[in-house]
Amino acid sequence: MSKVMIIGAGGVGGVVAHKCAQVPEVFSEIVLASRTLEKCQKIRAQLARPIETARVDADNTSELIDLIRNVQPRLIINVALPYQDLSIMDACLETAVDYLDTANYEPPDEARFCYKWQWDYQERFRQKGLMALLGCGFDPGVTNIFCAHALKHHFDEIHTIDIMDCNAGEHGHPFATNFNPEINIREVTARGRYYENGKWIETDPLAIHKSFDFPQIGPREMYLMYHEELESLVRNIPGIKRIRFWMTFSQEYLTHLRVLQNVGMTRIDPVHYKGCEIIPLQFLKALLPEPSSLGENYTGKTCIGCMITGVQDGRERKYYIYNICDHAAAYKEVKAQAIAYTTGVPAMIGAMLMLQRTWRGAGVFNVEEFDPAPFMEKLPQYGLPWTEKFLA
Numbered sequence: 001m002s003k004v005m006i007i008g009a010g011g012v013g014g015v016v017a018h019k020c021a022q023v024p025e026v027f028s029e030i031v032l033a034s035r036t037l038e039k040c041q042k043i044r045a046q047l048a049r050p051i052e053t054a055r056v057d058a059d060n061t062s063e064l065i066d067l068i069r070n071v072q073p074r075l076i077i078n079v080a081l082p083y084q085d086l087s088i089m090d091a092c093l094e095t096a097v098d099y100l101d102t103a104n105y106e107p108p109d110e111a112r113f114c115y116k117w118q119w120d121y122q123e124r125f126r127q128k129g130l131m132a133l134l135g136c137g138f139d140p141g142v143t144n145i146f147c148a149h150a151l152k153h154h155f156d157e158i159h160t161i162d163i164m165d166c167n168a169g170e171h172g173h174p175f176a177t178n179f180n181p182e183i184n185i186r187e188v189t190a191r192g193r194y195y196e197n198g199k200w201i202e203t204d205p206l207a208i209h210k211s212f213d214f215p216q217i218g219p220r221e222m223y224l225m226y227h228e229e230l231e232s233l234v235r236n237i238p239g240i241k242r243i244r245f246w247m248t249f250s251q252e253y254l255t256h257l258r259v260l261q262n263v264g265m266t267r268i269d270p271v272h273y274k275g276c277e278i279i280p281l282q283f284l285k286a287l288l289p290e291p292s293s294l295g296e297n298y299t300g301k302t303c304i305g306c307m308i309t310g311v312q313d314g315r316e317r318k319y320y321i322y323n324i325c326d327h328a329a330a331y332k333e334v335k336a337q338a339i340a341y342t343t344g345v346p347a348m349i350g351a352m353l354m355l356q357r358t359w360r361g362a363g364v365f366n367v368e369e370f371d372p373a374p375f376m377e378k379l380p381q382y383g384l385p386w387t388e389k390f391l392a
């Protein structure tokens with residue numbers, strides 16, 4: 001029986017609240033806190049059991065500490081934005097509460113995400129006997145756990161990993177992002193990067209692409225990007241020779257993005273306009289549909305998984321493991337589209353394993369550092385079935 005506090009009442013926060021509410025034997029009390037109280041209340045109204053709500057600015061550590069002292073949760077599930085990761089971790093240290101998130105820290109004024117800032121908290125969490133679990137969404141999150149599962153059961157050595165993320169859904173808007181627009185556009189417009197033979201190789205944004213035939217979806221063009229799980233998997237999968245991340249985009253999305261970039265709307269430096277300072281990307285976010293609003297008319301499926309090669313018992317093997325998630329089915333269950341669903345379900349499962357002390361440690365951890373078995377077992381049970389197969 002445990003009290004949790006979810007921070008962030010967006011698309012993902014809504015799914016985490018729904019999924020935690022479905023498991024009262026683990027999440028006995030739930031508090032949903034976010035910057036805009038009405039969004040918490042809207043989610044609360046969708047749930048079959050009562051939860052508490054609170055307003056908090058998670059950038060303000062002392063405000064957060066006061067709220068945590070008042071609420072006294074055992075665990076904080078951070079599904080606000082990556083900008084808040086460090087202030088929430090600071091508040092957790094101050095109040096002796098465990099921490100979980102789904103996206104690594106990124107400074108607001110610099111589009112550069114990496115784990116260093118959060119890995120630097122290792123000693124402080126360890127000394128206090130607290131646990132921080134980083135990147136427990138789908139990618140990062142389940143994709144890392146898929147790799148740990150492959151290494152545990154099917155490979156003596158993993159040589160290459162290709163993480164492939166396909167969203168073949170239709171939301172009916174000419175241009176919208178499936179998770180927070182600011183974070184999404186910063187990620188997609190960044191230079192590409194992958195790891196090969198001990199070195200990181202940089203590419204122009206979305207410069208490398210190829211087609212892949214996704215199960216239940218068909219061929220889609222996917223683009224090489226840098227993604228945060230590459231950094232931790234290079235550290236945690238011994239002997240890895242190459243790891244890359246690919247994401248599909250429609251031509252419609254890419255054309256809009258190119259125009260927005262060309263006219264300066266994706267800039268993150270301040271622009272002076274009529275006596276105000278405006279950050280163009282933040283203004284663009286205000287114009288675009290909220291990710292949490294996309295679900296109602298979303299159709300189609302997502303397919304996210306890992307193609308892995310390596311050796312077992314001296315034999316070369318090629319292995320593919322993936323999940324398919326249906327937008328309409330996700331909406332029917334928790335009023336959210338599949339991207340929010342595939343992120344929120346793993347966050348709930350990670351929280352459950354921490355609260356049950358199945359996954360336990362003092363310090364800062366990435367999900368692939370734990371035994372994948374209990375997580376893999378719970379994925380289909382809570383809505384994310386997976387399929388694995390060996391390829392010729």
Ligand code: NDP
Nearest residue numbers: 008009010011012035036058080103137138139140179180
């Ligand atoms: P949304 O923009 O829909 O939601 C973010 C929520 O956080 C909003 O409710 C927002 O409040 C709240 N928030 C922002 N700043 C603060 C603050 N200072 N204090 C308190 N609350 C704040 O984003 P998503 O739900 O789509 O994404 C949530 C997180 O999940 C992001 O970090 C994203 O990167 C991550 N993610 C991870 C994935 C994975 O697979 N690992 C995949 C998809 C997303 P307000 O409404 O007032 O702006």
